[in-house]
Amino acid sequence: MPARATGSGSEIARTPPQLRAPRRVLSAAWRSLGLRFAAAGFQGTSAFEITSGHASLRRSPSTRTSGLAAKEALPQPEQGASFAGASAPGGLQIAGALAAAAVVGATARRARKPVVGGNWKCNPESMSKLDGLIANINACDTSKCDVYVCPSPLHVAYCADKFSNGADVTPQNCNFKGCGAFTGEMAVEQMKDMGITQVLIGHSERRGEFGIFPMDDNNTLATKLKYILDAGMSCVFCIGEPKEIREKGLDAVLAEMDVQMTQIYSLLDPAKVVIAYEPVWAIGTGLTATPEDAQATHAGIRKLIAEKASPAVAEAIRIQYGGSANAANAPELSAQPDVDGFLVGGASLKPEFAEIVAAISKAKA
Ligand code: 13P
Numbered sequence: 001m002p003a004r005a006t007g008s009g010s011e012i013a014r015t016p017p018q019l020r021a022p023r024r025v026l027s028a029a030w031r032s033l034g035l036r037f038a039a040a041g042f043q044g045t046s047a048f049e050i051t052s053g054h055a056s057l058r059r060s061p062s063t064r065t066s067g068l069a070a071k072e073a074l075p076q077p078e079q080g081a082s083f084a085g086a087s088a089p090g091g092l093q094i095a096g097a098l099a100a101a102a103v104v105g106a107t108a109r110r111a112r113k114p115v116v117g118g119n120w121k122c123n124p125e126s127m128s129k130l131d132g133l134i135a136n137i138n139a140c141d142t143s144k145c146d147v148y149v150c151p152s153p154l155h156v157a158y159c160a161d162k163f164s165n166g167a168d169v170t171p172q173n174c175n176f177k178g179c180g181a182f183t184g185e186m187a188v189e190q191m192k193d194m195g196i197t198q199v200l201i202g203h204s205e206r207r208g209e210f211g212i213f214p215m216d217d218n219n220t221l222a223t224k225l226k227y228i229l230d231a232g233m234s235c236v237f238c239i240g241e242p243k244e245i246r247e248k249g250l251d252a253v254l255a256e257m258d259v260q261m262t263q264i265y266s267l268l269d270p271a272k273v274v275i276a277y278e279p280v281w282a283i284g285t286g287l288t289a290t291p292e293d294a295q296a297t298h299a300g301i302r303k304l305i306a307e308k309a310s311p312a313v314a315e316a317i318r319i320q321y322g323g324s325a326n327a328a329n330a331p332e333l334s335a336q337p338d339v340d341g342f343l344v345g346g347a348s349l350k351p352e353f354a355e356i357v358a359a360i361s362k363a364k365a
Contacts, residue, residue, distance in 0.1 A: 115147075169196050
């Protein structure tokens with residue numbers, strides 16, 4: 001992958017040529033996804049029919065303002081049903097089904113409101129710096145983009161009521177047991193009591209990358225996601241591959257994404273779950289996936305979700321890119337049809353965060 005050194009990280013290096021992802025995989029992915037939509041039309045079924053487990057387009061009454069706008073924009077089942085064209089005869093029916101599938105796909109794509117998150121990780125060192133960071137977030141125009149912020153656990157309570165533009169405070173982890181004798185843990189029940197409606201889980205820095213002891217795996221994360229959704233909360237669910245897998249090519253990356261999502265396909269409610277794709281090799285390194293490679297991976301993830309959850313879930317669910325995203329690379333990455341937003345680390349601690357929000361708002365307008 002011809003990754004670019006775009007950030008200020010100290011380990012900027014050229015990515016080996018074997019990281020290049022074949023573009024034909026992207027077109028194959030889209031062909032396949034297109035066929036799925038056409039097939040839904042041929043069968044006279046609703047292209048927005050939700051077929052798996054808990055997946056649905058339902059809306060939570062506890063949803064806060066900024067998230068609500070996105071949820072209202074999501075396609076509803078009736079929309080797809082009206083495009084099915086089941087009564088048209090023969091060739092007309094086929095043509096109608098193809099046209100309907102295209103319209104449905106385009107409508108659903110437009111319906112994905114962009115979403116940008118700022119992950120402050122274990123920063124800042126001093127609470128005296130929080131007001132400045134909060135001001136950066138409040139400077140974002142959230143009229144066309146959902147924004148959330150992940151303060152460090154110690155700072156969540158301070159930040160909880162500080163955002164004037166609807167940015168959602170989104171803690172970086174939770175447990176799957178609730179309140180009780182769980183030293184060092186955070187419970188969604190405590191978050192809800194503070195007016196918090198969303199939590200992030202699965203970050204690679206908690207999955208054990210970067211030499212830190214693994215605090216989560218695919219099993220605990222699936223259990224956590226179910227617990228979060230059952231509690232009526234929304235979730236940002238992080239996935240991503242380490243460099244050794246990326247070096248094997250896109251097929252290996254998507255095989256790993258499939259492993260990381262296998263236990264959550266049935267939980268993927270687009271109104272409640274955002275997927276954050278964060279290639280581990282791009283996090284904090286200044287290396288960014290090229291727009292083409294980010295698009296190929298996002299399209300591949302969406303295809304997996306189409307196959308293992310449903311095409312409707314795949315079309316509606318938002319997939320963020322994370323990994324040295326910044327104001328300079330956001331416009332090109334935002335132009336990719338399957339990049340629905342960003343999960344930003346380092347640049348979320350700087351005023352340029354607002355430019356990232358502006359870039360994707362403009363690209364998806
Ligand atoms: P950077 O933007 O610093 O690479 O971090 C990405 C990330 O891990 C966000 O969760």
